Amino acid sequence: MAEFLNERRMSLAIALALLAVPLMAEWLGNSFYTTLATRAAILALAGVGLNIALGSGGLISLGHAAFFGIGGYAVGIIASHHQAYEPLMTWPLTIAATNQMPVLWLVAILASGLAALMIGALSLRTSGVYFIMITLAFAQMIYYFAVSWPAYGGQDGLSIYVRDGFPGLNTLRPLDFFLLCYAVLMVVLALVRMISGARFGAMLEAVRQNPARVAALGLSPFRIRLVAFVLSGMVTGLAGALYADLNRFVSPSMLSWHMSGEIMVFVILGGAGRLFGPVAGACIYVLFEHVFGGVSDYWQFFLGALLLGVVLFARGGLIGLAAGRARHD
Amino acid sequence: MTFALFTEQILNGLQLGVMLFLMAAGLTLIFGVMGLINLAHGSLFMVGGFVCAAVAVWSGSFWLGLAASLVASAAAGALVEIAVIRRLYDRDHLDQVLATFALVLMFSEATRFVFGSSPLYLNPPAMLSGPVMLPGGIAYPAYRLAIIVAGLLVAGGLGLLINRTRLGVRIRAGEADREMISALGIDIRTLYTIVFALGAALAGFAGALVGAIQSVEVGMGEPVLILAFVVIVIGGIGSIRGALIASVIVGVVDTMGRFLLPDLLSGMMDAASARGTGAAIASMLIYVLMALVLIVKPRGLFPAHG
Numbered sequence: 001m002a003e004f005l006n007e008r009r010m011s012l013a014i015a016l017a018l019l020a021v022p023l024m025a026e027w028l029g030n031s032f033y034t035t036l037a038t039r040a041a042i043l044a045l046a047g048v049g050l051n052i053a054l055g056s057g058g059l060i061s062l063g064h065a066a067f068f069g070i071g072g073y074a075v076g077i078i079a080s081h082h083q084a085y086e087p088l089m090t091w092p093l094t095i096a097a098t099n100q101m102p103v104l105w106l107v108a109i110l111a112s113g114l115a116a117l118m119i120g121a122l123s124l125r126t127s128g129v130y131f132i133m134i135t136l137a138f139a140q141m142i143y144y145f146a147v148s149w150p151a152y153g154g155q156d157g158l159s160i161y162v163r164d165g166f167p168g169l170n171t172l173r174p175l176d177f178f179l180l181c182y183a184v185l186m187v188v189l190a191l192v193r194m195i196s197g198a199r200f201g202a203m204l205e206a207v208r209q210n211p212a213r214v215a216a217l218g219l220s221p222f223r224i225r226l227v228a229f230v231l232s233g234m235v236t237g238l239a240g241a242l243y244a245d246l247n248r249f250v251s252p253s254m255l256s257w258h259m260s261g262e263i264m265v266f267v268i269l270g271g272a273g274r275l276f277g278p279v280a281g282a283c284i285y286v287l288f289e290h291v292f293g294g295v296s297d298y299w300q301f302f303l304g305a306l307l308l309g310v311v312l313f314a315r316g317g318l319i320g321l322a323a324g325r326a327r328h329d
Numbered sequence: 330m331t332f333a334l335f336t337e338q339i340l341n342g343l344q345l346g347v348m349l350f351l352m353a354a355g356l357t358l359i360f361g362v363m364g365l366i367n368l369a370h371g372s373l374f375m376v377g378g379f380v381c382a383a384v385a386v387w388s389g390s391f392w393l394g395l396a397a398s399l400v401a402s403a404a405a406g407a408l409v410e411i412a413v414i415r416r417l418y419d420r421d422h423l424d425q426v427l428a429t430f431a432l433v434l435m436f437s438e439a440t441r442f443v444f445g446s447s448p449l450y451l452n453p454p455a456m457l458s459g460p461v462m463l464p465g466g467i468a469y470p471a472y473r474l475a476i477i478v479a480g481l482l483v484a485g486g487l488g489l490l491i492n493r494t495r496l497g498v499r500i501r502a503g504e505a506d507r508e509m510i511s512a513l514g515i516d517i518r519t520l521y522t523i524v525f526a527l528g529a530a531l532a533g534f535a536g537a538l539v540g541a542i543q544s545v546e547v548g549m550g551e552p553v554l555i556l557a558f559v560v561i562v563i564g565g566i567g568s569i570r571g572a573l574i575a576s577v578i579v580g581v582v583d584t585m586g587r588f589l590l591p592d593l594l595s596g597m598m599d600a601a602s603a604r605g606t607g608a609a610i611a612s613m614l615i616y617v618l619m620a621l622v623l624i625v626k627p628r629g630l631f632p633a634h635g
Contacts, residue, residue, distance in 0.1 A: 060423050122620050125627045129366045129422055129566065133558040134623065140555045141616035148612045150605040257555065261368075261430045268427055298442050304434030311428045312416055 010319055011276035015186070018044075018283060022178045034174040035246075040286040041181045042242045047266035047278025048188055049235030054264070055273030056196060057228040058208035063119065063135030064263045066142045067233040069255030070115050071108035071240025073146065076158040076250035078104055083161055101166045101180075105241050112237020113230050115142070120229035124222055136257060143255040157251025164245050171245070181242050185279070188235055193275055195231075204228050236263065265307055271319035280319055333467045338588045339581065344473045346580025347480025351535035352557035353564070353572040354487060355528025361567035362503045362524050363418050368429040369409065370532050370557070371550025372436035377402045377533025378540035378549055379444055382451040391454035395537050402533020403526045410525040415518070433551075441547045448544035476538050483531070484573055491569065500524060504567065556583075559615055563622045565629025575630065579615050586611035 018037060025033035046068050053059040081088050081097035088095045098104065123134040147155050162172075169176045195201050203224050206214050211221040244250045253259065262285070270281030288306070292299035314321050356370050380401040385394030409432065417425045452458070453472040460468040491497040499520055502510040511517040536550060543549070560579050564571030591607030598606070622630060 054423075060426060062426060122623055125623055129360065130562060130627075132366060132422060132426060133562055134619070136555060137559050137562065137616055137619060140552075141613050144612035145609055148605075149609040257551065261433075264427065264430070268423075272423075298438040300434045301438035301442070304431040304438070307431035307434070308413065308428055311424050311431065312413075 007274060007276075007319060010280075010322060011274075014276050014280050014283065018279065019182060022175060026175050031174040034178050036286060036290060038174070038178040038181050038246055040283045041178065041185050042239050042246055043263075043266055043286065044279040044282035045181075045185050045188060045242065046236045046239035046263050047270070047282050048185070048192060049232050049237075049239060050263050051232075051267050051272065051274075051278050052192060052195075052235065053229050053232035054267055055277065056201065056204050056208065057225055057232075059124075059225060059229060059232075060132050061135040061229070061232070062132050062257070062260050062264065063123075063137075063139030064233070064236050065255050065257060065259035066119065066139035067112040067116055067236040068240035068243070068259060068263065069142065069146065069250075069252070070112045071237030072244035072250040072254045073152070073158075073240075074108040074111045074237075075104045075164065075241045075244040076160060077152055078107065079160040079164060079244075080152065080158050099162070099164045101164050101171070101241075101245070104164055105238055108237050108241035109234045112240065113234040115237075116230045116233025117226070120226045120233070124225050124229065136260065139255065139260055140257060143252055143257070146252040146255055153251070155252060157249055157253075160244065160248040160250070163248055177246070181246075184238070184242065188238070189275060189279075192235075196275075200224075200227070265303075269307070269310060274319050277319055333465070336463070336465070336467050337469060338584055340469055340473065340477065342581035342584035343577060344477050344480075344580070345584055346577035347477050347484075348535050348539055349553070349556055349560050349580055350484060350573050350576035351480060351531045352553055353560040353576055354484070354569055355531040356554075356557055357561050357564075357567055357569065357572050358500070358524060359528045360561075362500055363521055365414065365417060366422055366425050366429070367414070367528075368426060368554065369432040369436060370528070371554030372433055373402050373406055373529040373532040374536035374539075374550035374553055375436065375440060375547065376405050377536030378451075378545040379440060379449065379536075380533070381537035381540050382449040382545045383444070385451055386449075391452070391541070394451070395534075398533050398537035399530050402536070403530040405533075406529020407522055407526040409529075410522050414525060415521070418521070437547050444547075446547065448546035449540075451540040451545055453541040472541060476542075479538065483534070487531075487569060496523070556615070559619050561629075562619055563629060565632040568629070568631045571629060571631030579618070582618055583611075583615050586614040590614075 018041060022034035022037040025031060025037070046064070049067070050061065050064045053061050053064075078088065078097050079099060082099045086097065088097050119135065119138045123131055123138065126134060146152075152158055163177070165171055166180055169180060171177045171180065196204075203214065203219060207221045207224050214221050214224070240254060243254065266278045266281035266285055268281065269284050270277035270279065285303075288303060289299065292302050296302070352370065352374060355373075356367060359365055359367055359370075377398040381391075381394040381398035383394075384397040385391050388394070413428060413432065417428055420428075457472040457475050459471055461471045461474060463469055489497075491500055499510065499515055502515075503517065503520055503524075507517060510520075532550070535553070539549075539553075556579065560572060560575045563579065564573075564575030587608065590611045591604045594607045594610075595603040597603070626632075
């Protein structure tokens, strides 16, 4: 079984299945499942972001909701200016708001990258359990800021009345928006694969395994980790931007520590450090939520039980269970 | 702003600090002895609040509720330790975070299933329900003052327990070298269960006391848990003394920031935006404090080991 179900074949199968579901749903005329698949693709992207820090870098960040939420709020804030026909700022120069996704994504990536740079620079001074608590604390700081800052909705969040546009696509059609999110996910996965195969990926792997030796080679483990953390935050921020447009709503709940925990769950359910681990994990999560959420109001209890089972008994996640241990070559 | 109001806010800050200490002491003890990061500590806080509220309503006695909450949270802690936590001591921090996050989900949903989604309300005991007059003619709620006193007594008791008793010697030995003390014939598994149940009882105690000030609801422990993490980062992990000092600092800074900042800013802008901006900055203040401590002393103000 391990021969047949190797990691590469499983990855391909997951990618095709995620694409097939909405195509099938549209063919059957039920776009509900398209939205569900879009949600899975976006959450997978958030997980792919965390996986750069967590899986490849061994950095246990419990604060990635911060980047997810900042990406979301970047879109929400610009959209709120755009729908009110207000410029974003008037001094020192006038900047008009936009509803074009490529620009919004760029802003979201830059904003979450900047936040990751600041949070990373502080929290990477420490390690281990300190790092977990500090990333969690800084994310909570941004959460409280969003709750108590009245200018952009505060506790109630912000609505985006019309989904932002993308040149050449009608993003209001569920299938178009899904294909856009799916394409973004695949492009990012390809980039992550490229990076992990390149010099930087090798350095990051080395830092995770033996930082002292990396330092002895004259490289700075701090800098390598910081770059990985920033990249990780950027990808999760991009996912937040897409999530805002999917729901046409952003609220502080995107920044809450439950979100951080859930993003980590995507990575772990699928298998940490595997390229497609977060994709598998997010698909399982969305499926689980859909199936059990329909049966019981208390479905998160069963999610907790599943997670506990995976942690205690199946440490490689789903891909690990099916494809055997990760090859470290 | 009067002197009386100022003193009242300082006392409120002290009261928050004492609460945070009860949480942080358990967390830091569990980390120091067993090397475990426990996200479910906030759930034990919640168990304390719910059991106290439920038993107080059922029996009509706050004190019975308080006693029941101590027993219930210690029992819940011991049960969770034996069923799950025990398997996590040899695992890395990631597994500990995930497993205890799973426990948070299960505790929250189970509590919601039993008690429903709407919050419970718990009244302070009759003898503590009025204000007391402090020297200087300041009226302060007796119940909040009692929380401060109770918290300080527990802090003192915990210090005595750890420094002056046989169990305390074992706990400190467990922090220093766990193989050695099991080689000396001490049942380390039981010791771990006792330490975990002790931490759980402290959290449950805090939850029950706070329940009479705030509402008792699902998820009430999580903001406190994260504040307790901030306390531990500032105080230095594994240090009870550091946890006490940092708790008081965090409690007072947070309360005074919320109290003073809107006033300070109202000199610079109109009242409404001063209130909004002040509240937003005040909510970030203790995290900024944490960042500053990290820059100056990455291992906290009072690191326990080296």
